[in-house]
Amino acid sequence: MDDPILGNTWMKKSTSVDFVPSKSTNVESGNSANVRSVYVDVGIDGRVFGTGDLSRRMHDALMVVAGRRRGVGGDGIDGGDDVDDGLMDLYLLYAMDASAKEAVKAAMDGYGYVIDLEKDEDMQDEGSWGRIDGVMLLDRDDDDDDDDDDDGGGSSSSSSGTTSRTIYPSFAEAIARGNWKPGTGYSFVVREVPARRKAIDLGALLRALDPDGKLHAEARERGIILPGEEEEDGVNSLRGLLSDCERRVRSAPYEVARDESEAHRGGSSKGYDVISRRALLANSRDADGTENRKTLLHVMDSLANHGCLIVDLTDGDESTDDAYIMSEMWKTTSHFFDKVVDGEDGDAASRLPPMHIAEGVGSSTAMVGYASFKDGDNQFLETRLRRSDGALLPLETSSIIGEDGVRSMVDAFRIMSDVGRDVVRIATAASSVEAGAFLTEGSAVASSPRGVGGGSSPSIAGLSFEEKVISGIVDEGLGSEFSEEDAARRAKILASDAAILLTEEIMDDGRPLIVGRDIEHDEGPVSMSPLRICRYSNNNVDKFSRRKMTSEVFGAHTDTSFVTIIPAAKVSGLEVFDEDSLKWFRPELKARRHAKTLDPGGDMEARFPWHCRYLVIVPGELLQLTSRNNIPAAVHRVVATTDAPRLSAPVLLRCRPGTRMDVERYMGSPTRAGGLLLDSNGMRMEDIHDALQSKQDA
Numbered sequence: 001m002d003d004p005i006l007g008n009t010w011m012k013k014s015t016s017v018d019f020v021p022s023k024s025t026n027v028e029s030g031n032s033a034n035v036r037s038v039y040v041d042v043g044i045d046g047r048v049f050g051t052g053d054l055s056r057r058m059h060d061a062l063m064v065v066a067g068r069r070r071g072v073g074g075d076g077i078d079g080g081d082d083v084d085d086g087l088m089d090l091y092l093l094y095a096m097d098a099s100a101k102e103a104v105k106a107a108m109d110g111y112g113y114v115i116d117l118e119k120d121e122d123m124q125d126e127g128s129w130g131r132i133d134g135v136m137l138l139d140r141d142d143d144d145d146d147d148d149d150d151d152g153g154g155s156s157s158s159s160s161g162t163t164s165r166t167i168y169p170s171f172a173e174a175i176a177r178g179n180w181k182p183g184t185g186y187s188f189v190v191r192e193v194p195a196r197r198k199a200i201d202l203g204a205l206l207r208a209l210d211p212d213g214k215l216h217a218e219a220r221e222r223g224i225i226l227p228g229e230e231e232e233d234g235v236n237s238l239r240g241l242l243s244d245c246e247r248r249v250r251s252a253p254y255e256v257a258r259d260e261s262e263a264h265r266g267g268s269s270k271g272y273d274v275i276s277r278r279a280l281l282a283n284s285r286d287a288d289g290t291e292n293r294k295t296l297l298h299v300m301d302s303l304a305n306h307g308c309l310i311v312d313l314t315d316g317d318e319s320t321d322d323a324y325i326m327s328e329m330w331k332t333t334s335h336f337f338d339k340v341v342d343g344e345d346g347d348a349a350s351r352l353p354p355m356h357i358a359e360g361v362g363s364s365t366a367m368v369g370y371a372s373f374k375d376g377d378n379q380f381l382e383t384r385l386r387r388s389d390g391a392l393l394p395l396e397t398s399s400i401i402g403e404d405g406v407r408s409m410v411d412a413f414r415i416m417s418d419v420g421r422d423v424v425r426i427a428t429a430a431s432s433v434e435a436g437a438f439l440t441e442g443s444a445v446a447s448s449p450r451g452v453g454g455g456s457s458p459s460i461a462g463l464s465f466e467e468k469v470i471s472g473i474v475d476e477g478l479g480s481e482f483s484e485e486d487a488a489r490r491a492k493i494l495a496s497d498a499a500i501l502l503t504e505e506i507m508d509d510g511r512p513l514i515v516g517r518d519i520e521h522d523e524g525p526v527s528m529s530p531l532r533i534c535r536y537s538n539n540n541v542d543k544f545s546r547r548k549m550t551s552e553v554f555g556a557h558t559d560t561s562f563v564t565i566i567p568a569a570k571v572s573g574l575e576v577f578d579e580d581s582l583k584w585f586r587p588e589l590k591a592r593r594h595a596k597t598l599d600p601g602g603d604m605e606a607r608f609p610w611h612c613r614y615l616v617i618v619p620g621e622l623l624q625l626t627s628r629n630n631i632p633a634a635v636h637r638v639v640a641t642t643d644a645p646r647l648s649a650p651v652l653l654r655c656r657p658g659t660r661m662d663v664e665r666y667m668g669s670p671t672r673a674g675g676l677l678l679d680s681n682g683m684r685m686e687d688i689h690d691a692l693q694s695k696q697d698a
């Protein structure tokens with residue numbers, strides 16, 4: 001649910017229009033202050049919402065009515081041949097628009113909103129309920145339900161052979177130029193749909209009235225189930241995970257700090273501190289092979305309580321190589337946008353393929369290409385790596401930034417995904433240890449602490465821990481006395497090694513999987529994890545006061561990634577919702593202050609700008625899964641002032657298509673796994689990814 005782009009399902013508040021008081025609101029008296037309307041932008045994935053089917057039925061119904069009117073009677077559908085073309089086009093437009101509106105209603109319902117058309121409810125003309133901002137037709141067979149769950153041989157069915165898709169600016173164009181016919185599905189984006197929140201959420205209200213849960217406990221004792229209670233029981237399925245994320249996204253406040261000085265920049269908790277890159281390395285584990293306790297606590301505190309971990313690539317100014325590479329990437333990014341947006345190079349943008357579904361990625365929601373949104377305020381270039389040779393896609397990018405520019409982006413991708421991988425290892429291992437997952441049964445990880453890398457270590461899956469001890473597999477070097485402490489230590493090492501396997505096998509770093517693995521894999525030629533370069537500007541001026549405003553330019557959301565690695569930007573604007581202080585936290589401000597204390601004289605600044613040293617690691621939905629719900633996917637957003645555009649270059653570290661979640665292999669004993677992990681066990685990773693895209697999809 002992270003891509004605000006065509007082909008996914010999403011909803012966010014429009015930034016092109018401000019909050020508007022609903023016409024029925026009496027602002028003066030303060031009455032019904034919560035009946036404020038808002039404009040929202042909505043993206044609809046045509047597959048999820050079955051726009052093909054819907055439009056076919058809508059059109060059939062229309063033709064019946066049209067037939068009756070002309071006295072053809074009965075089904076009337078075949079009586080269409082004497083209807084003139086102009087009228088036919090109108091029926092097509094009507095069918096497309098009305099189906100789109102139904103899909104939007106259904107999607108908004110999932111987010112707790114309804115369309116707020118007031119008296120215009122039955123106006124159906126295109127444009128009256130929102131501004132269409134891109135229509136993409138789907139292949140006919142894409143529209144059918146694909147049956148994913150069985151035959152290992154049918155693996156090619158998931159890559160539908162789709163090539164780049166044309167994006168039409170309106171339904172009328174999709175009909176005229178795209179030759180759209182009812183029954184063909186379509187994805188689209190619609191902006192400025194007037195909306196209001198659905199009637200009050202009783203569960204949320206009760207929680208607010210009963211902050212310490214006393215009333216709830218009393219009610220439970222008497223056997224009364226209160227609204228919202230089901231969710232309190234925790235997240236026990238992928239669907240539950242998705243609705244947990246959606247609920248947290250919805251409940252994050254919309255207010256935006258007016259300027260930097262009002263933004264939350266962290267507090268005294270350890271979890272706000274910057275950690276050095278070195279501390280995260282697998283070989284920085286303690287001498288006995290367990291994760292360093294201090295590092296582990298720091299990482300968990302940051303991710304679980306504050307929504308992000310800030311990493312210093314220079315280890316406190318000891319090694320500057322990676323920060324230097326990041327600075328080259330930043331130069332490239334800025335150069336790129338100078339050319340495509342600021343027109344230094346007249347037709348640069350037209351040399352890039354528009355955002356389209358990437359071929360060879362394995363998930364139907366993966367995009368690649370260039371897009372400009374919001375009347376040119378926001379631009380995104382979604383890039384991916386080709387596994388075979390590490391080339392950056394779209395290949396046309398090099399015609400704009402040159403070979404050196406491309407290299408700097410690929411190098412930065414490697415640095416960022418390596419850091420992300422280490423964070424996921426630590427967080428997943430810590431959660432497995434806490435669950436006792438390696439105390440009772442082993443995983444497929446061999447007993448050797450370095451039982452990874454070549455896949456040659458003997459598998460000890462299926463034996464209980466006691467059996468392994470008895471059979472002598474795991475007591476090497478431990479002497480004959482095998483204490484509880486030894487067992488606990490061994491469990492930690494196994495958890496860590498299994499987590500390394502996880503990051504190597506089911507996380508997609510853009511490389512081919514190391515050969516010789518004994519697992520099924522079919523990852524396709526292009527990485528699932530993108531490097532997305534973004535430019536956010538903001539021309540939002542308050543309608544009444546005419547003051548320039550800081551506002552959301554990328555609304556609150558969670559990412560379908562293990563982690564998203566966001567290099568600290570020069571212009572602050574990334575905000576993560578801090579579950580501890582219940583405020584939006586701006587990590588870039590924290591990083592900037594860290595840089596000042598580390599380098600008061602600004603000596604480093606001569607080599608590269610301060611921000612090139614820092615990465616912000618934001619946990620995503622897949623880490624919420626592998627951490628057994630210990631780390632919630634962080635709700636985050638981007639805000640921008642009107643002063644200067646903010647450039648950004650996140651990597652979304654996602655799963656490797658064609659591999660499967662194997663709880664025992666990556667997370668130890670299934671008996672300790674819990675409902676959430678078990679729900680995903682055995683699933684293909686791309687199906688897990690897709691299941692997290694929207695409620696209707698799960």
Ligand SMILES: O=C(O)CCC(=O)C(=O)O
Nearest residue numbers: 002534559566574648650
């Ligand atoms: O641009 C940023 O800083 C964050 C973007 C983001 O959240 C995303 O691309 O999912």
Ligand SMILES: [Fe+2]
Nearest residue numbers: 002558559564
């Ligand atoms: Fe994101």
